[in-house]
Amino acid sequence: MKNKIDGHVHLENGPLNKEYVWEFVRSAQEKGITTLHILDHTHRFFEFRDMYKGVYESSPLQREWFEKKQVNSIKDYHKLIEEMKKENFPIEVKFGLEVCYCDKNEQFLKNILSQYPYDFLVGSVHSIDGFLYDMDAFSKELLWEKQDPTTIYKRYYDQIQSAIESDLFTQIGHPDVIKMYNYPPGYDLIETYEILAKCAKDHHVKMEDNTGAHYRYHHQDVGLNKEFRKILENEGVEIITASDAHYPEDVARDFDLLPK
Ligand SMILES: [Zn+2]
Numbered sequence: 001m002k003n004k005i006d007g008h009v010h011l012e013n014g015p016l017n018k019e020y021v022w023e024f025v026r027s028a029q030e031k032g033i034t035t036l037h038i039l040d041h042t043h044r045f046f047e048f049r050d051m052y053k054g055v056y057e058s059s060p061l062q063r064e065w066f067e068k069k070q071v072n073s074i075k076d077y078h079k080l081i082e083e084m085k086k087e088n089f090p091i092e093v094k095f096g097l098e099v100c101y102c103d104k105n106e107q108f109l110k111n112i113l114s115q116y117p118y119d120f121l122v123g124s125v126h127s128i129d130g131f132l133y134d135m136d137a138f139s140k141e142l143l144w145e146k147q148d149p150t151t152i153y154k155r156y157y158d159q160i161q162s163a164i165e166s167d168l169f170t171q172i173g174h175p176d177v178i179k180m181y182n183y184p185p186g187y188d189l190i191e192t193y194e195i196l197a198k199c200a201k202d203h204h205v206k207m208e209d210n211t212g213a214h215y216r217y218h219h220q221d222v223g224l225n226k227e228f229r230k231i232l233e234n235e236g237v238e239i240i241t242a243s244d245a246h247y248p249e250d251v252a253r254d255f256d257l258l259p260k
Pocket residue numbers: 098124126173174
């Protein structure tokens with residue numbers, strides 16, 4: 001297999017303990033992965049709560065979702081990382097966070113993220129002005145059927161650009177995942193792809209080729225949009241393969257379907 005890095009796998013559905021980390025490492029090793037980036041969403045950790053005010057105050061459905069996700073202190077995660085650094089892993093294993101980025105939280109993020117030396121930091125956009133765009137249970141009702149898709153796409157890419165320019169992150173999570181429900185953007189995205197590619201190059205940020213939307217939401221693209229990938233490659237942006245696995249068995253999922 002050509003893609004030997006899985007740059008984005010989640011501990012989300014399991015405990016923050018050594019045994020669970022090893023399940024991901026073993027799965028990666030079985031699939032020929034030599035570098036594994038383990039992370040979790042900032043929404044898991046109490047210390048990031050203030051950042052989600054806009055999300056949990058926008059709708060009771062989102063509040064219910066959010067409260068279920070908040071289960072640990074970031075200190076539990078840091079303790080786990082320190083413990084894991086002493087393990088003798090058969091592959092390279094790095095630890096970081098997937099940060100829900102929104103430009104208005106930049107100062108908050110600067111402060112909190114500088115308090116621990118993560119191996120990598122993924123910046124992802126998961127909401128549009130407080131509304132989550134990828135929840136099968138309610139995103140269509142709360143967002144997609146209320147707002148013009150063009151506005152949603154533009155807000156999404158505007159936030160992706162700010163995330164790159166913030167210099168807070170080493171990589172950008174699923175940069176074009178807003179396509180997941182196949183709502184047409186209503187405008188040509190090529191110029192956006194070109195701006196983002198230049199920006200990522202200037203700020204030395206990796207862009208993910210993330211297979212999550214393919215196997216979880218059945219989007220026809222296996223990872224990045226074809227044109228977007230070509231533009232990123234031409235600009236010399238580093239592309240990092242990522243499964244966005246939420247379970248050990250999904251590590252490296254569908255990497256064999258990515259273009260060679
Ligand atoms: Zn994400």
